[in-house]
Amino acid sequence: MREGSRSLLTAANIALASSPGDDVQDGDDNVIFLVLVAPSHGKLLLTREGGRRPHDGPAVTFTLADIKDARVVYDHDGSEATSDSFGLELQLSAVGGDRRTYSFSVVVQVASWNDRPSLSLPPNDTLTVIAGTDPG
Numbered sequence: 001m002r003e004g005s006r007s008l009l010t011a012a013n014i015a016l017a018s019s020p021g022d023d024v025q026d027g028d029d030n031v032i033f034l035v036l037v038a039p040s041h042g043k044l045l046l047t048r049e050g051g052r053r054p055h056d057g058p059a060v061t062f063t064l065a066d067i068k069d070a071r072v073v074y075d076h077d078g079s080e081a082t083s084d085s086f087g088l089e090l091q092l093s094a095v096g097g098d099r100r101t102y103s104f105s106v107v108v109q110v111a112s113w114n115d116r117p118s119l120s121l122p123p124n125d126t127l128t129v130i131a132g133t134d135p136g
Contacts, residue, residue: 002080003113007071013094013106016064016090028065030093035060036103038086039112042076044086074108084108 001007016031035044044059046066061071076084090102 001076002076002111003080005074005076006073007108009067009072009074010070011067011104014067014088028068029063031064032091032093033062033064033067034055034089034091035086036089037085037105039074039084039086039108041079041081041084042074042108045073045075047071047073076108076110080112082110082112084110 014033029061038044045056046059046062047056049069049071055075056075059072066072074086075085084106085107089107090104092100092102094100
């Protein structure tokens with residue numbers, strides 16, 4: 001992803017394999033992710049269904065259905081960091097009320113972008129350049 005942009009968290013980022021013998025309840029809403037460690041250089045956001053306002057809120061918990069519905073977004077803060085990561089806990093509801101948990105990290109690779117330079121003018125908005133001087 002590019003510095004300062006947003007990227008969807010997809011099933012390509014988190015692959016979940018479960019065997020029928022695991023006795024895990026069916027349904028993507030029963031696969032829950034809890035954010036244990038927030039990203040350092042961005043935010044995880046959960047968009048609302050159908051684009052209702054407000055559009056985004058912090059993703060504290062979300063489901064596999066949210067990922068499949070393209071509702072979970074990583075929003076990079078625009079800093080010069082070339083990578084970021086966040087920690088998740090996967091919670092599976094098993095038949096009989098048991099809950100299994102697995103913790104893991106997701107690493108985000110960030111491509112640098114040549115930012116525009118910022119120009120800061122003096123309080124009177126006048127820039128004075130003296131002829132024959134080196135601006136460097």
